[in-house]
Amino acid sequence: MNVALFIPCFVNELYPHVAMATAELLEGYGIDVVYPLEQSCCGQPLSNNGDSQGACDAARRFTGVFKDYDYIVSPSGSCTSHVKHHYGWYIADDADYQAMQPRVYEIVEFLQDVLKVDRLPKPVYFPHPVSIHQSCHGLRELGHAAPSELMIPYHSRLERILQLVDGVDVRLPERRDECCGFGGTFSVDEPEVSVAMGEDRVAQHEATGAEFIVGADPSCLMHMGGIIRHKCRPIRPLHIVEILTGRGGAA
Amino acid sequence: MKNDNINHAEAAAAFLQDREQARWHDSAIWWVRQKRDMQAKQLPEWEQLRSLAQQIKAHTLSKLDEYLEQFQRNAEQNGVTVHWASDADEHNRIVHGILAAGGVKKLVKSKSMLTEECGLNPYLEQRGIAVIDTDLGERIVQLRHEPPSHIVMPAIHLKKEQISELFHKELGTEAGNNDPTYLTHAARANLREHFLTADAGLTGVNFAIAETGGVVVCTNEGNADLGTALPPIHIASMGLEKIIPKQEHLGVFTRLLARSAIGSPITTYTSHFQQARPGGQMHIVIVDNGRSDILGNDDFYQSLRCIRCGACMNTCPVYRRSTGHSYSYIIPGPIGSTLGPSRDIKKHGSMAFACTTCGSCSNVCPVKINLHEQLILQRKRAFDAGTLKPAKKMGLLAMRFLTQHPSLLDAGGKLMRKVVPIVPQALTRHSAWSRPGRELPDMPAQSFKEMWQARKENKS
Amino acid sequence: MSSRETILARLRQNRPQGPALPDIHAVPFITFENKFDAFATLVRNLGGDAVQLQPGETVQDIVAQRWPQHGRVADLTATTPEQVTAPHDWHDVDIAIVPGELAVAESAAVWVSHSGNSQRALYFLTQKLVLVVPKDAIVDTMRDAYTRVSIREHGFGAFISGSSRTADIEQSLVMGAHGAMAALVIFV
Numbered sequence: 001m002n003v004a005l006f007i008p009c010f011v012n013e014l015y016p017h018v019a020m021a022t023a024e025l026l027e028g029y030g031i032d033v034v035y036p037l038e039q040s041c042c043g044q045p046l047s048n049n050g051d052s053q054g055a056c057d058a059a060r061r062f063t064g065v066f067k068d069y070d071y072i073v074s075p076s077g078s079c080t081s082h083v084k085h086h087y088g089w090y091i092a093d094d095a096d097y098q099a100m101q102p103r104v105y106e107i108v109e110f111l112q113d114v115l116k117v118d119r120l121p122k123p124v125y126f127p128h129p130v131s132i133h134q135s136c137h138g139l140r141e142l143g144h145a146a147p148s149e150l151m152i153p154y155h156s157r158l159e160r161i162l163q164l165v166d167g168v169d170v171r172l173p174e175r176r177d178e179c180c181g182f183g184g185t186f187s188v189d190e191p192e193v194s195v196a197m198g199e200d201r202v203a204q205h206e207a208t209g210a211e212f213i214v215g216a217d218p219s220c221l222m223h224m225g226g227i228i229r230h231k232c233r234p235i236r237p238l239h240i241v242e243i244l245t246g247r248g249g250a251a
Numbered sequence: 252m253k254n255d256n257i258n259h260a261e262a263a264a265a266f267l268q269d270r271e272q273a274r275w276h277d278s279a280i281w282w283v284r285q286k287r288d289m290q291a292k293q294l295p296e297w298e299q300l301r302s303l304a305q306q307i308k309a310h311t312l313s314k315l316d317e318y319l320e321q322f323q324r325n326a327e328q329n330g331v332t333v334h335w336a337s338d339a340d341e342h343n344r345i346v347h348g349i350l351a352a353g354g355v356k357k358l359v360k361s362k363s364m365l366t367e368e369c370g371l372n373p374y375l376e377q378r379g380i381a382v383i384d385t386d387l388g389e390r391i392v393q394l395r396h397e398p399p400s401h402i403v404m405p406a407i408h409l410k411k412e413q414i415s416e417l418f419h420k421e422l423g424t425e426a427g428n429n430d431p432t433y434l435t436h437a438a439r440a441n442l443r444e445h446f447l448t449a450d451a452g453l454t455g456v457n458f459a460i461a462e463t464g465g466v467v468v469c470t471n472e473g474n475a476d477l478g479t480a481l482p483p484i485h486i487a488s489m490g491l492e493k494i495i496p497k498q499e500h501l502g503v504f505t506r507l508l509a510r511s512a513i514g515s516p517i518t519t520y521t522s523h524f525q526q527a528r529p530g531g532q533m534h535i536v537i538v539d540n541g542r543s544d545i546l547g548n549d550d551f552y553q554s555l556r557c558i559r560c561g562a563c564m565n566t567c568p569v570y571r572r573s574t575g576h577s578y579s580y581i582i583p584g585p586i587g588s589t590l591g592p593s594r595d596i597k598k599h600g601s602m603a604f605a606c607t608t609c610g611s612c613s614n615v616c617p618v619k620i621n622l623h624e625q626l627i628l629q630r631k632r633a634f635d636a637g638t639l640k641p642a643k644k645m646g647l648l649a650m651r652f653l654t655q656h657p658s659l660l661d662a663g664g665k666l667m668r669k670v671v672p673i674v675p676q677a678l679t680r681h682s683a684w685s686r687p688g689r690e691l692p693d694m695p696a697q698s699f700k701e702m703w704q705a706r707k708e709n710k711s
Numbered sequence: 712m713s714s715r716e717t718i719l720a721r722l723r724q725n726r727p728q729g730p731a732l733p734d735i736h737a738v739p740f741i742t743f744e745n746k747f748d749a750f751a752t753l754v755r756n757l758g759g760d761a762v763q764l765q766p767g768e769t770v771q772d773i774v775a776q777r778w779p780q781h782g783r784v785a786d787l788t789a790t791t792p793e794q795v796t797a798p799h800d801w802h803d804v805d806i807a808i809v810p811g812e813l814a815v816a817e818s819a820a821v822w823v824s825h826s827g828n829s830q831r832a833l834y835f836l837t838q839k840l841v842l843v844v845p846k847d848a849i850v851d852t853m854r855d856a857y858t859r860v861s862i863r864e865h866g867f868g869a870f871i872s873g874s875s876r877t878a879d880i881e882q883s884l885v886m887g888a889h890g891a892m893a894a895l896v897i898f899v
Contacts, residue, residue, distance in 0.1 A: 007699055013664035014692050016699035023703075035703050040657040045650060048608065048627060049643070050634030054651030061655060089628075140610035148288065149566065149614035151297040175281070179568045183607025188683040189643075190605065192264035195687035196273065196572050197607075226689035279882045299738045306733040313729025316722040329866070335715040387888060388879035404879060411881045431883035439889060446889070447799055463863045473835045473875040473890025480832035481798050491718065496732060498862055502854030503735055505870075506817075516753065517818035517853070517872050520835075520890065526866030528798070528828050539718045547725030 004069035021241040028121025044082040056090035077138025127167035131210035134177040135217035173204035182223035259605040263573035286514020308556035318461040325464025339369035355450040361475035363455030385474035400575030403561035452478030456489035465525035469518040507617040512560040556618040563612035585612035589625040600638035603629035746816040754819035757873025758886040759894035798832030807837035811844040824868030840891035846898040
């Protein structure tokens, strides 16, 4: 089985250690991990700003780069969801896309649904309280957890996978899945609202007494991280793969 | 009427200047979302109920013309006069015509977002008819000469001190008495007089039933009932999408409406108007005003399923932190941000961007409108209509180009990583990213692509 | 072409695809073991109260006990109820006693409607509303209720749940917005 890493453009530049942790995690399970160098942005910023031509071109390019791999796996719920659920707006009839679409996974989904893991590659001891951040697209479009609006049985992929980590103390913030306010270009189109939302979110995570905010979307963590740094707060954002590979403490 | 030139980002930034008031607004409305959750949780069939409502509305939209014709036939058999209005102006002319024929001097109105949409109040006032909004929240904003900031809680942007001051000036209540019970009962006494002396009553319509030719109006206050039981003329204005096929379908919608809207199992009054009372007249005005165009749009016709519960506003994290007054269209929040741009993308384009695409609105919607997706699709229309600011459009075109040329994208990323750390903070501090209190992340020495290639070389 | 024709033509032309009407009775809805208890618990949160008439007791006894000091009473359950010439004549009623046809456990709502459609102003003008409902006329949900009542029968009918209320000032719940300030449901 080969797995192509889909590393979102901003993760490539700003969070290379998250991408590397994703690769190492997969390799730890004996997977042949490939990183197609010709990959580019998935086109979500274009789509979210109405540039359908640009979004369509990006979708075709992505499909061309990734279509021949067994699985395509990414450490970002939002970018994964764009490929999986919104490319259909632009290239629904593309046979290559149709064949590829079911094989695109966010990393936690892939570990749980394809690899069905019941242990981590290396045992991890992480004796810290962490507050779970459910990022919206992972939550509501990929079904990472039961959204608080829906009256369906509770489940949470992040809580479930953290059961494989020793010592971790998992907590949930008040308003368990409210948006952090990042929203892609929303963060700079409406910076005041975006930061107001982020400040509220960070405060709710802090109120749990957690030392870390743990999520599966680097963009939300970047946004909250920027607010935390501005306010000189001690809580730290952490991507789930950083914990699962035992790198969490270094952050 | 609302100022079409409102830009959401700017208006929201102004609202957030008073952080304490903004926090109050956020938590007051979040509480309504929580009440909605508590009600929904009590019904094991909640999600199935939403599906039923969605299907009934989707079915109705596919035969809207037939159901409206059936509705009209039945209403006329009940002795009700049915009018059709293509647009806001025709609606206002019809209403004025009925009032003028009846010699009406004073009209009492219950809540109707449609009449806000049509600008009915100023139209009638210019023609010498006194219009009294009777829903407490509507009355408050009417006395303040401002539009409602929420479709269910029109005065939710105000603190009780502001309302106390207003009532002191307008109704002569005690200065400084901010007690909500005192203020509500003062308005009750004042509005009773209006109910007893009005010549006509106008209501909105929550549901119009094709099978019976009647309309249903839901209120907690009882104002629609007093406003129609006392004056001899009742006018009900309805958007043409309010139709449902049968009486039994009320058994689905009345279970969803108040639970979604205010977290109550039902409104105090769910009133079914089939006929005028003896000696009175009843008129129903069916209004299109752009709805039939939306019906023909594959991306947006589902927005016509809306039952105006306002749950999407209550859950919207952007709405809660910006108030309804930051939106240019009369209906704010997620549903307004698809309806407004559908009506006029040039005027209301900024609304489509007032959204993080979190998707919570689509999940609370009792008729399952894909709201957050519609907002993204409205942005497509904003882009195509040329409403984006030139700098943003340039940025997107550059991004479009770089996306197709990853080596240039990489070069740009590298440049950013090298340059940002040496730029003085005084320069980055004023960027949209940093201005409101948010730092940039650390710039790593290497990109992942560089790390990956180095790792590969080390291995081989 | 009239506006009616223009609008209908556009709707016809723009028809989207849609599903068949669902069978709303196919889905099981919530049921209550004790419908009266469910009703009574709920109505007490909605500015109302509910009691069951005990043997030897009359509706008038209960009303007199609850509000020993009261103003004008209008009793539509009387054999020959009071008639008024204009609906405005009810404006100073303190207590109205009106028949309710059916009660709904999930919403604490009571269906009121009467032939002639001439007295409905009383339901909303009165300060205190007493609804008298047959004790076996209580159903679980609004779906059940709509299979039992006919909304077209009398020209007007309403489900009334508790007393008139508003939260338009700072979300503070206040009873007595425009309609009755108190509601009492008596099951007989």
